[in-house]
Amino acid sequence: xxxxxxxxxxxxxxxxxxxxxxxxxxxxxxxxxxxxxxxxxxxxxxxxxxxxxxxxxxxxxxxxxxxxxxxxxxxxxxxxxxxxxxxxxxxxxxxxxxxxxxxxxxxxxxxxxxxxxxxxxxxxxxxxxxxxxxxxxxxxxxxxxxxxxxxxxxxxxxxxxxxxxxxxxxxxxxxxxxxxxxxxxxxxxxxxxxxxxxxxxxxxxxxxxxxxxxxxxxxxxxxxxxxxxxxxxxxxxxxxxxxxxxxxxxxxxxxxxxxxxxxxxxxxxxxxxxxxxxxxxxxxxxxxxxxxxxxxxxxxxxxxxxxxxxxxxxxxxxxxxxxxxxxxxxxxxxxxxxxxxxxxxxxxxxxxxxxxxxxxxxxxxxxxxxxxxxxxxxxxxxxxxxxxxxxxxxxxxxxxxxxxxxxxxxxxxxxxxxxxxxxxxxxxxxxxxx
Amino acid sequence: xxxxxxxxxxxxxxxxxxxxxxxxxxxxxxxxxxxxxxxxxxxxxxxxxxxxxxxxxxxxxxxxxxxxxxxxxxxxxxxxxxxxxxxxxxxxxxxxxxxxxxxxxxxxxxxxxxxxxxxxxxxxxxxxxxxxxxxxxxxxxxxxxxxxxxxxxxxxxxxxxxxxxxxxxxxxxxxxxxxxxxxxxxxxxxxxxxxxxxxxxxxxxxxxxxxxxxxxxxxxxxxxxxxxxxxxxxxxxxxxxxxxxxxxxxxxxxxxxxxxxxxxxxxxxxxxxxxxxxxxxxxxxxxxxxxxxxxxxxx
Numbered sequence: 001x002x003x004x005x006x007x008x009x010x011x012x013x014x015x016x017x018x019x020x021x022x023x024x025x026x027x028x029x030x031x032x033x034x035x036x037x038x039x040x041x042x043x044x045x046x047x048x049x050x051x052x053x054x055x056x057x058x059x060x061x062x063x064x065x066x067x068x069x070x071x072x073x074x075x076x077x078x079x080x081x082x083x084x085x086x087x088x089x090x091x092x093x094x095x096x097x098x099x100x101x102x103x104x105x106x107x108x109x110x111x112x113x114x115x116x117x118x119x120x121x122x123x124x125x126x127x128x129x130x131x132x133x134x135x136x137x138x139x140x141x142x143x144x145x146x147x148x149x150x151x152x153x154x155x156x157x158x159x160x161x162x163x164x165x166x167x168x169x170x171x172x173x174x175x176x177x178x179x180x181x182x183x184x185x186x187x188x189x190x191x192x193x194x195x196x197x198x199x200x201x202x203x204x205x206x207x208x209x210x211x212x213x214x215x216x217x218x219x220x221x222x223x224x225x226x227x228x229x230x231x232x233x234x235x236x237x238x239x240x241x242x243x244x245x246x247x248x249x250x251x252x253x254x255x256x257x258x259x260x261x262x263x264x265x266x267x268x269x270x271x272x273x274x275x276x277x278x279x280x281x282x283x284x285x286x287x288x289x290x291x292x293x294x295x296x297x298x299x300x301x302x303x304x305x306x307x308x309x310x311x312x313x314x315x316x317x318x319x320x321x322x323x324x325x326x327x328x329x330x331x332x333x334x335x336x337x338x339x340x341x342x343x344x345x346x347x348x349x350x351x352x353x354x355x356x357x358x359x360x361x362x363x364x365x366x367x368x369x370x371x372x373x374x375x376x377x378x379x380x381x382x383x384x385x386x387x388x389x390x391x392x393x394x395x396x397x398x399x400x401x402x403x404x405x406x407x408x409x410x411x412x413x414x415x416x417x418x419x420x421x422x423x424x425x426x427x428x429x430x431x432x433x434x
Numbered sequence: 435x436x437x438x439x440x441x442x443x444x445x446x447x448x449x450x451x452x453x454x455x456x457x458x459x460x461x462x463x464x465x466x467x468x469x470x471x472x473x474x475x476x477x478x479x480x481x482x483x484x485x486x487x488x489x490x491x492x493x494x495x496x497x498x499x500x501x502x503x504x505x506x507x508x509x510x511x512x513x514x515x516x517x518x519x520x521x522x523x524x525x526x527x528x529x530x531x532x533x534x535x536x537x538x539x540x541x542x543x544x545x546x547x548x549x550x551x552x553x554x555x556x557x558x559x560x561x562x563x564x565x566x567x568x569x570x571x572x573x574x575x576x577x578x579x580x581x582x583x584x585x586x587x588x589x590x591x592x593x594x595x596x597x598x599x600x601x602x603x604x605x606x607x608x609x610x611x612x613x614x615x616x617x618x619x620x621x622x623x624x625x626x627x628x629x630x631x632x633x634x635x636x637x638x639x640x641x642x643x644x645x646x647x648x649x650x651x652x653x654x655x656x657x658x659x660x661x662x663x664x665x666x667x668x669x670x671x672x673x674x675x676x677x678x679x680x681x682x683x684x685x686x687x688x689x690x691x692x693x694x695x696x697x698x699x700x701x702x703x704x705x706x707x708x709x710x711x712x713x714x715x716x717x718x719x720x721x722x723x724x725x726x727x728x729x730x731x732x733x
């Protein structure tokens with residue numbers, strides 16, 4: 001391991017900058033890369049080779065699809081219809097919005113989902129005199145749980161799927177069951193710990209009256225833009241096409257990145273949307289952040305640091321597959337609660353590969369452990385996942401301050417419950433597989 | 435009913451009135467009342483108390499929504515006591531009465547619009563400030579159905595309020611110019627009439643209307659522009675303008691190194707003598723006839 005000190009120091013410095021949000025994420029990662037390039041730790045050509053373009057394509061494609069769908073008013077229509085369906089019942093608000101949040105997070109992206117859902121849920125609950133904080137926190141948590149179910153639902157899954165070559169169907173088949181159980185458990189926990197806040201309102205005429213007025217206000221605020229039905233139909237058909245192509249990946253041999261980019265380009269053409277305007281909606285800083293991290297981790301891998309970490313940290317747990325799986329799950333879960341789960345997942349992928357070389361574990365169970373840990377662990381604290389940070393930010397904008405402790409009071413127990421469920425599922429799966 | 439629930443109901447009605455006008459909010463509130471009656475679970479003993487509790491809350495909003503109050507008072511009288519009826523019968527009866535009230539406000543508003551259409555002539559340049567259901571729909575009908583050509587100068591207030599008016603007029607293909615309300619003096623010579631709506635007309639001959647309208651009407655009156663007020667007779671209040679419970683809001687503001695308390699009101703009070711024509715469901719009254727018409731007894 002020659003010349004490892006500089007990349008390790010740079011990598012740790014980038015991690016610190018990311019954790020404490022000292023600079024923009026993309027700037028932190030790319031500055032780290034630039035330092036290593038200037039110090040000739042790596043050449044430009046080598047650096048470019050470390051970038052996983054499959055992941056970047058998938059992210060860029062999905063961001064484009066989501067941006068166009070957002071423009072179509074699809075999310076607003078869904079959210080307002082759900083608000084109408086609840087008719088102001090606190091329990092229905094929790095359950096119906098959670099279902100929508102989970103499904104949208106699974107098939108689109110968590111941040112967009114909470115950006116749309118949170119304002120409506122705050123308007124609805126605050127307008128009814130309920131405590132919006134509980135609903136905001138629950139939707140952030142649910143979006144992370146829902147996103148765990150699919151390859152495209154959460155960045156850690158996108159990275160694992162692309163870098164390891166796991167298909168959309170494999171994610172669905174292996175993760176849907178534990179995610180459904182985690183989803184139900186999270187809702188039951190939220191309901192059980194706040195039962196007094198979920199009393200029905202159908203005996204209160206004045207409240208029912210206010211709800212009707214409130215729904216009208218929500219319709220006015222969120223459905224005021226004219227919906228172009230043709231535009232919306234094109235968007236939904238293309239989203240359907242993308243999902244079909246994801247599902248039939250083993251037949252078409254088209255990788256998720258290619259599918260997402262292809263569908264995004266088709267959408268750009270058939271909707272005749274202003275491409276420049278749509279490109280402004282793309283989170284370029286996230287894509288650059290991914291690019292920088294791929295290079296940084298690639299350098300560490302090339303210098304043998306990852307192998308050293310695998311052998312001296314993770315492989316020390318022994319060769320018992322149950323212990324290995326649980327270690328990956330819980331370490332991922334707890335670390336993702338405090339650090340950004342994107343760099344963590346990128347770092348863990350080569351480590352898990354080395355662990356599998358030493359101790360082959362069937363049915364990709366170790367990858368599912370990493371996915372479940374990294375995605376569900378994001379719920380541990382309010383800084384654990386982008387959806388949490390965005391939800392808290394949106395709530396603040398609407399006058400609802402949620403502190404680190406407010407979030408943790410709900411999220412810690414739910415995270416532990418979901419990690420225990422994931423542990424049980426993985427143990428059972430491993431037991432059947434061995 | 436908790437104070438907190440009353441405040442929520444009050445602010446919802448106020449918000450709606452602010453953005454869609456009192457006629458529309460009255461229709462919306464009656465529909466909401468019907469929907470809530472359909473959904474409520476209660477016993478025969480409780481139902482009347484629940485109706486009265488909600489009616490009382492609706493009658494005491496800030497500001498008072500006079501057309502809604504009139505209709506709710508009529509509802510209270512008509513629902514009466516019915517000790518022998520089942521809960522479903524009582525609910526059905528209440529819904530029927532409210533459906534009739536909903537129809538009543540729609541009919542009256544429709545007639546105001548019908549009379550109002552005669553106030554629009556080819557080539558008019560109409561200054562519009564308040565967000566009134568009657569005025570907006572009248573302008574749309576004049577353009578879309580009667581194919582009249584006219585221009586509207588929209589006085590932009592808070593965009594959240596004016597947005598719907600701009601969208602409606604734009605969708606109807608009405609030629610319009612949008613200017614800030616404080617810039618009216620530059621456009622006063624262009625306009626040849628002013629259209630306004632009202633929340634209520636009080637027995638001391640005042641019009642309770644959107645915030646900012648007192649200045650607009652005064653300027654237009656001084657410039658001899660005829661002011662048309664569109665209001666159905668349900669908007670006539672038996673009370674004094676000081677009893678309309680105009681909402682007063684005190685907000686703490688900080689701007690740079692200056693901190694202060696900003697006091698705002700939900701509505702303005704405009705002297706009715708500045709209004710040249712009053713358009714109701716009963717027709718158009720000119721300045722001389724307005725006072726007598728308002729004071730005339732009504733059933």
